[in-house]
Amino acid sequence: xxxxxxxxxxxxxxPNAPAPDDETLALAExxxxxxxxxxxxxxxxxxxxxxxxxxxxxxxxxxxxxxxxHGHAGTVELILQxxxxxxxxxxxxxxxxxxxxFKGYTDVAKLLLDAGADPDAGTPSARAAAQMFxxxxxxxxxxx
Numbered sequence: 001x002x003x004x005x006x007x008x009x010x011x012x013x014x015p016n017a018p019a020p021d022d023e024t025l026a027l028a029e030x031x032x033x034x035x036x037x038x039x040x041x042x043x044x045x046x047x048x049x050x051x052x053x054x055x056x057x058x059x060x061x062x063x064x065x066x067x068x069x070h071g072h073a074g075t076v077e078l079i080l081q082x083x084x085x086x087x088x089x090x091x092x093x094x095x096x097x098x099x100x101x102f103k104g105y106t107d108v109a110k111l112l113l114d115a116g117a118d119p120d121a122g123t124p125s126a127r128a129a130a131q132m133f134x135x136x137x138x139x140x141x142x143x144x
Contacts (some may be wrong), residue, residue, distance in 0.1 A: 036069070037073070040075045043079065056100045060090035069102075073105070097118075097119060097121070098126040126142065
């Protein structure tokens with residue numbers, strides 16, 4: 001697994017939605033960067049104000065995927081509390097749980113599992129990533 005979450009961002013939009021303006025794109029990028037950096041305070045302000053917890057960037061990475069991949073447990077918890085789906089895969093079929101398993105973030109993996117993440121969803125699945133990279137603590141969680 002490799003991260004491709006650093007390029008481009010677009011807020012969710014339907015097929016007939018107008019293209020977002022520069023200000024909207026800048027705000028979206030600010031939120032994606034906050035997820036990468038674990039800036040829970042900034043994200044809380046915008047999520048509480050109605051920003052969608054399910055928004056994705058141009059690579060299909062959600063706020064949850066970025067927070068999980070970068071190991072920010074508090075940020076993952078916040079995004080889940082605002083309605084993000086634990087198993088939402090990016091455009092490469094990777095789930096937040098697989099990202100956490102790949103990077104070895106046991107605390108993040110536990111939060112995602114508690115939120116209903118499927119260890120066998122995605123490509124590679126979290127189980128496969130944990131096995132591939134010998135993440136024994138995460139494998140133990142997945143087997144529980």
